[in-house]
Amino acid sequence: MKLLNQTLKKIGTLNKESMKKTRQRIDNLIKPLGSLGKIEDIAVKLAGITGNTFPTVDNKVVIVMSADHGVYEEGVAPDPQILTAIQTPNFAKGVTGVCAFAKQARADVIVVDIGVATDINDPRVINRKIRYGTSNMAKGPAMTREEAIKSLEIGIEITASQIKEGKNLIGTGEMGISNTTSSTAIFSAIGKLDPIEIVGIGAGLPVEKLSHKANVIKKAIEINQPNPKDGIDVLAKVGGFEIGGMAGVFLGAAAHKVPVVVDGFISTAAALIAITIEPKVKDFLIPSHHTAEKGGQVAYKLVGLEPMFDMGLRLGEGSGAALAFNFIEAATYMLKEMITYKEAGIIL
Structure with a gap:
C-alpha cells in the first residue's frame, strides 16, 4: 500500500505552458491550420505529459500482463484455460500478434506472469505471480x-523499471482466458449498467451463450456488491490480476510523466480502474483504437477518451497500442521535421 500511496501523490497535471507553446508552433507550421487533425492533438498532449515542447518517444515498450480467472469455471469462454499458459511464453519468443506489430514499430515487448494458473518455465517471462489465478467471482x-x-x-514496479531503462513510451497488453468477463463486470459495476447491454463474444463465445455470460456477471456483482466509487474494491471483487497490473502501469507512467497507451477492451477496463482510483491519470493516457467488442463504445465513454482509429480490432495483447505507437511517434516528427511559415521566410 505504501508504494501505491507514494505513486498517487506523484501524479500531477499536464504542463499547460508546454502545451501552449507546442500548439502555437503547430498552428504556424507550413500547412493549413488543423490539417493534421488528431496528430496535432497527440503532439500537444505529449508536450503536456512530458513538459517538453519537442517530446521524444523513440524508446517504446509494450508491457503484457498475463493471468487466469476463476470465473472460467462458469463456462463464459470458448477456449480451454490452458491457452493462457501456452500463449504467455510466446510473447517472450516474439511470435504473437502484438510482437509482430511491435517489431514494425521498433518497440520491445515484455511479459509478466502476474497470475497464470500454472507455472511458466521460461526465464524470459517475468515471474510476479500473485497466485494461480483469481477466485470465481x-x-x-x-x-x-x-x-x-x-x-x-506490481504494475507500478514493472513500469518504473522500464522507465529507468530509458523507455519513454509505454503500451499496455494482456493475456487471460475469460478476461472479457471480468472487464465487462468492471464496466457494469462502475457504470451501473446491465451486463446484457455491453457483454460481447470475447475470443469467440457463441452468440447464444451471451445471455449466460451476462447472467454470470450480474450474479457476481449482486453477490460481491463492489463499490463503484472505489476502484480497488471493484478490482478486488470482480477484476483480474492482469487488469490490476495494467492499472498499475497507468498509475506508474502518470507518476513518472511518461505517455502510456490504452489498448482495447480489457486495457480500457484497467484504465477505468486507474481513473477511479485517481482521476488525474486520465490526462496521461493515450487511447489507441475502437474495439470491436460490443461494449467498446460504452467503455470509452466511461473513461472519457476518444480512440484515434478504428480497424475492427479485438485481439487485445496490446496489438492496438503497438499500432498506435506509429501515429504517436509521427506526431513528434511533425514537430521536429516540419518548418513554420516564418522559418520558411513566408509572411502571410
Whole structure:
C-alpha cells in the first residue's frame, strides 16, 4: 500500500505552458491550420505529459500482463484455460500478434506472469505471480483487497523499471482466458449498467451463450456488491490480476510523466480502474483504437477518451497500442521535421 500511496501523490497535471507553446508552433507550421487533425492533438498532449515542447518517444515498450480467472469455471469462454499458459511464453519468443506489430514499430515487448494458473518455465517471462489465478467471482470476491493492491503495485514496479531503462513510451497488453468477463463486470459495476447491454463474444463465445455470460456477471456483482466509487474494491471483487497490473502501469507512467497507451477492451477496463482510483491519470493516457467488442463504445465513454482509429480490432495483447505507437511517434516528427511559415521566410 505504501508504494501505491507514494505513486498517487506523484501524479500531477499536464504542463499547460508546454502545451501552449507546442500548439502555437503547430498552428504556424507550413500547412493549413488543423490539417493534421488528431496528430496535432497527440503532439500537444505529449508536450503536456512530458513538459517538453519537442517530446521524444523513440524508446517504446509494450508491457503484457498475463493471468487466469476463476470465473472460467462458469463456462463464459470458448477456449480451454490452458491457452493462457501456452500463449504467455510466446510473447517472450516474439511470435504473437502484438510482437509482430511491435517489431514494425521498433518497440520491445515484455511479459509478466502476474497470475497464470500454472507455472511458466521460461526465464524470459517475468515471474510476479500473485497466485494461480483469481477466485470465481460468481461465488465470492475474485481476490482480496490486499491482492488487488499488490497487482497494482506490481504494475507500478514493472513500469518504473522500464522507465529507468530509458523507455519513454509505454503500451499496455494482456493475456487471460475469460478476461472479457471480468472487464465487462468492471464496466457494469462502475457504470451501473446491465451486463446484457455491453457483454460481447470475447475470443469467440457463441452468440447464444451471451445471455449466460451476462447472467454470470450480474450474479457476481449482486453477490460481491463492489463499490463503484472505489476502484480497488471493484478490482478486488470482480477484476483480474492482469487488469490490476495494467492499472498499475497507468498509475506508474502518470507518476513518472511518461505517455502510456490504452489498448482495447480489457486495457480500457484497467484504465477505468486507474481513473477511479485517481482521476488525474486520465490526462496521461493515450487511447489507441475502437474495439470491436460490443461494449467498446460504452467503455470509452466511461473513461472519457476518444480512440484515434478504428480497424475492427479485438485481439487485445496490446496489438492496438503497438499500432498506435506509429501515429504517436509521427506526431513528434511533425514537430521536429516540419518548418513554420516564418522559418520558411513566408509572411502571410
